[in-house]
Amino acid sequence: MIQIQTIGKEDFLCYSLDQLSQAINKVAGCHASVKYRQRSGLSRVLYMTVTAGGVIKDTYTKKVFEIDELWRLHLI
Numbered sequence: 216m217i218q219i220q221t222i223g224k225e226d227f228l229c230y231s232l233d234q235l236s237q238a239i240n241k242v243a244g245c246h247a248s249v250k251y252r253q254r255s256g257l258s259r260v261l262y263m264t265v266t267a268g269g270v271i272k273d274t275y276t277k278k279v280f281e282i283d284e285l286w287r288l289h290l291i
């Protein structure tokens with residue numbers, strides 16, 4: 216499960232790749248935190264910027280993520 220949170224918008228719990236894709240579309244043009252728990256039990260948080268066009272970038276490193284790549288993070 217991946218949780219997406221933004222300031223001033225609703226939070227999204229994503230249990231599938233399709234739900235994650237829909238959530239990313241709803242937070243387009245915003246900064247968001249992406250929270251997930253790895254299989255090892257570690258909780259992780261990434262701070263992302265989602266452009267108006269739907270491009271997902273790490274806010275600090277500017278690394279671009281594809282939606283599939285973002286989904287696989289919690290499967291590690």
